[in-house]
Amino acid sequence: MNKQIMDEAALKRAVMRISHEIIEKNKGTENIVLVGIKRRGIHLGQMIRDNIMKIEGIEIPFQTLDIHFYRDDLTTESDSPVYKEENNTFEVTGKKIILVDDVIYTGRTVRAAIDAIFTMGRPSQIQLAILIDRGHRELPFKADYIGKSIPTSRNETVSVKIECLDGETGVDLLTD
Secondary structure: OEEEEEOHHHHHHHHHHHHHHHHHHOOOOOOEEEEEEOOHHHHHHHHHHHHHHHHHOOOOOEEEEOOHHHOOOHHHHOOOOOOOHHHHOOOOOOOEEEEEEEEEOOOHHHHHHHHHHHHHOOOOEEEEEEEEEOOOOOOOOOOOEEEEEOOOOOOEEEEEEOHHHHOOOEEEEEEO
8 A cells, every 4th residue: 555645745845955954054054965865866956956045045065975995784685796996986084974865764874874985974963854764773863953753663664766766756665
């Protein structure tokens, strides 16, 4: 069974609110680098970057991050991961890194992203922007910016849809 949680307009409003919160919490945009976690975090991060450009008239740096190699559950993904270092090479030392992803669940993706960031240098801060927080953390991570918190059961799945990837934009809750 599918239940729509956010339509396109609600998703865009949530991303715009996150964009404003990032500017407010950081007292502007100085020294910020937005980092979209591959796959949907990249597109959400680009939306945040575009919103900040509209609000502040400043283009902040945007990078993508492939955390596949840093996952602690690789054995369930693949016996021999392929790591492409060129995907993860940008300046982080002394920067305020804002990681962007679509859903936070167990916290393992966030842990992998932080591991990847620290292989590149030592940021002054790492903040986390998440479209959907669905609970069920296995690791102690809490997002700094949350589009929407949705209590879920473990047999439910949150599906974030982005137009360029899925043909539509929105968030659905899928029940097995």
